Amino acid sequence: xxxxxxxxxxxxxxxxxxxxxxxxxxxxxxxxxxxxxxxxxxxxxxxxxxxxxxxxxxxxxxxxxxxxxxxxxxxxxxxxxxxxxxxxxxxxxxxxxxxxxxxxxxxxxxxxxxxxxxxxxxxxxxxxxxxxxxxxxxxxxxxxxxxxxxxxxxxxxxxxxxxxxxxxxxxxxxxxxxxxxxxxxxxxxxxxxxxxxxxxxxxxxxxxxxxxxxxxxxxxxxxxxxxxxxx
Amino acid sequence: xxxxxxxxxxxxxxxxxxxxxxxxxxxxxxxxxxxxxxxxxxxxxxxxxxxxxxxxxxxxxxxxxxxxxxxxxxxxxxxxxxxxxxxxxxxxxxxxxxxxxxxxxxxxxxxxxxxxxxxxxxxxxxxxxxxxxxxxxxxxxxxxxxxxxxxxxxxxxxxxxxxxxxxxxxxxxxxxxxxxxxxxxxxxxxxxxxxxxxxxxxxxxxxxxxxxxxxxxxxxxxxxxxxxxxxxxxxxxxxxxxxxxxxxxxxxxxxxxxxxxxxxxxxxxxxxxxxxxxxxxxxxxxxxxxxxxxxxxxxxxxxxxxxxxxxxxxxxxxxxxxxxxxxxxxxxxxxxxxxxxxxxxxxxxxxxxxxxxxxxxxx
Numbered sequence: 001x002x003x004x005x006x007x008x009x010x011x012x013x014x015x016x017x018x019x020x021x022x023x024x025x026x027x028x029x030x031x032x033x034x035x036x037x038x039x040x041x042x043x044x045x046x047x048x049x050x051x052x053x054x055x056x057x058x059x060x061x062x063x064x065x066x067x068x069x070x071x072x073x074x075x076x077x078x079x080x081x082x083x084x085x086x087x088x089x090x091x092x093x094x095x096x097x098x099x100x101x102x103x104x105x106x107x108x109x110x111x112x113x114x115x116x117x118x119x120x121x122x123x124x125x126x127x128x129x130x131x132x133x134x135x136x137x138x139x140x141x142x143x144x145x146x147x148x149x150x151x152x153x154x155x156x157x158x159x160x161x162x163x164x165x166x167x168x169x170x171x172x173x174x175x176x177x178x179x180x181x182x183x184x185x186x187x188x189x190x191x192x193x194x195x196x197x198x199x200x201x202x203x204x205x206x207x208x209x210x211x212x213x214x215x216x217x218x219x220x221x222x223x224x225x226x227x228x229x230x231x
Numbered sequence: 232x233x234x235x236x237x238x239x240x241x242x243x244x245x246x247x248x249x250x251x252x253x254x255x256x257x258x259x260x261x262x263x264x265x266x267x268x269x270x271x272x273x274x275x276x277x278x279x280x281x282x283x284x285x286x287x288x289x290x291x292x293x294x295x296x297x298x299x300x301x302x303x304x305x306x307x308x309x310x311x312x313x314x315x316x317x318x319x320x321x322x323x324x325x326x327x328x329x330x331x332x333x334x335x336x337x338x339x340x341x342x343x344x345x346x347x348x349x350x351x352x353x354x355x356x357x358x359x360x361x362x363x364x365x366x367x368x369x370x371x372x373x374x375x376x377x378x379x380x381x382x383x384x385x386x387x388x389x390x391x392x393x394x395x396x397x398x399x400x401x402x403x404x405x406x407x408x409x410x411x412x413x414x415x416x417x418x419x420x421x422x423x424x425x426x427x428x429x430x431x432x433x434x435x436x437x438x439x440x441x442x443x444x445x446x447x448x449x450x451x452x453x454x455x456x457x458x459x460x461x462x463x464x465x466x467x468x469x470x471x472x473x474x475x476x477x478x479x480x481x482x483x484x485x486x487x488x489x490x491x492x493x494x495x496x497x498x499x500x501x502x503x504x505x506x507x508x509x510x511x512x513x514x515x516x517x518x519x520x521x522x523x524x525x526x527x528x529x530x531x532x533x534x535x536x537x538x539x540x541x542x543x544x545x546x547x548x549x550x551x552x553x554x555x556x557x558x559x560x561x562x563x564x565x566x567x568x569x570x571x572x573x574x575x576x577x578x579x580x581x582x583x584x585x586x587x588x589x590x591x592x593x594x
Contacts, residue, residue: 134322136287137315138387139312139390140342141312151329
């Protein structure tokens with residue numbers, strides 16, 4: 001057992017530093033899929049989150065509850081839903097997107113949206129109401145107020161985006177279902193680690209696991225740093 | 232046309248337990264262009280809520296607000312922004328944005344789309360006036376309370392709007408900053424003829440600037456009128472206790488070169504004051520400082536003696552208030568019940584009032 005662990009680590013470093021095409025292909029694909037998903041999710045969620053935070057409307061409480069529920073939506077179920085949507089007999093089956101990186105982006109996108117909406121809404125709501133009124137009284141219109149409040153809460157918003165990215169990149173179930181873990185095409189960190197472990201190829205699994213850990217550790221480092229600077 | 236007209240506004244806040252808390256009820260008043268309207272009342276009487284409603288950042292539960300005849304309560308967001316840009320609101324506890332002093336001060340002009348060069352020039356000017364030179368690049372959040380209040384003053388005064396809302400702005404200031412603020416208020420009122428609606432719980436501040444005063448108690452206006460009316464004849468016990476009594480007259484002070492005495496002209500009468508303030512002033516004399524005699528006094532140290540007629544006497548137990556009319560001016564005096572009876576004072580009695588030049592305060 002110990003030997004396998006040490007062999008695994010040695011092989012991991014060999015794979016990483018010999019620039020093994022398959023390993024680096026997986027790393028780049030994972031970053032591309034999760035990066036795109038989070039980027040698009042941010043573009044969609046930031047306006048929605050701040051709109052909900054700034055405006056009072058009927059059903060706001062219900063919508064908030066819904067978003068909070070979706071923030072903890074089980075990824076496997078999201079994978080299943082996207083699968084049904086994209087499968088040949090599904091409503092969007094004709095697009096032929098099942099088992100493609102796009103399908104994986106879609107799954108991660110829908111998982112990330114409620115997280116970013118929820119965190120940005122909370123961030124903007126936590127701003128001192130006197131500051132909002134001061135900005136309005138200084139003559140800001142709604143768009144200018146919105147932009148000022150985003151700037152005001154940028155640390156919390158960035159933290160929300162990082163959390164969403166961390167969840168997306170380390171998520172297994174959904175990408176496995178909709179991506180299909182196809183070699184050279186839809187194989188990511190997580191799906192690859194599952195497969196290699198089952199096959200006893202601990203070197204590759206360790207190499208990928210190491211990179212994934214480095215990524216999540218750096219995210220957490222940045223997060224803590226952001227929160228420390230807030231104080 | 233009135234610049235501002237407030238019709239029967241009320242405000243209820245929803246409390247956490249879903250019950251309603253009434254903060255303002257049935258408030259009505261008008262403000263003319265160039266007027267200084269002062270709301271005086273204790274903490275928690277609803278002053279800030281009223282100003283927030285006038286600043287168009289809070290809707291009244293009921294009633295109407297008209298700026299230049301236009302109804303504000305059902306405007307679109309866009310229209311509201313347009314009107315908000317004609318008003319500035321200096322808060323009691325200033326809040327600043329998480330950026331440099333310079334950027335905070337320039338913000339009001341920036342959102343109005345003023346040209347960058349003009350913004351820079353005006354910002355530089357006002358930073359010098361409020362004494363923040365050297366702190367331009369500093370984050371405004373890291374400043375001390377007094378410095379932050381100066382930033383807040385600069386942020387609002389740089390906009391130069393038609394209407395200024397000032398919410399107890401001097402409450403948290405040290406004397407140095409208070410005099411800076413008072414200079415500012417004087418300059419916008421006298422030089423620029425702007426309209427000011429301010430709230431305060433400081434009677435001297437109210438006397439100094441107000442053209443009219445409204446007394447706010449428990450969310451209701453108990454009295455509205457010019458300062459001399461409020462301070463001479465409070466309508467109810469609350470006004471009397473909270474506002475207190477004071478004789479106030481607007482006048483023009485000029486120091487006589489020959490005698491060196493300060494002569495303050497108030498319509499037909501001239502009052503001698505020991506204070507050296509000149510120009511347009513408000514003359515304040517406490518009712519206790521004014522004495523009443525029946526015969527013209529001879530060889531007295533009182534510099535001010537006026538003949539008048541008693542218009543009214545209010546009995547208040549041991550003491551009584553005597554209102555004496557000297558020409559068009561009314562003076563309120565306080566004397567003991569005993570001396571009232573000794574002198575045989577009644578409504579209509581002709582008397583002389585007198586007071587020392589040192590008891591005349593000029594604001």
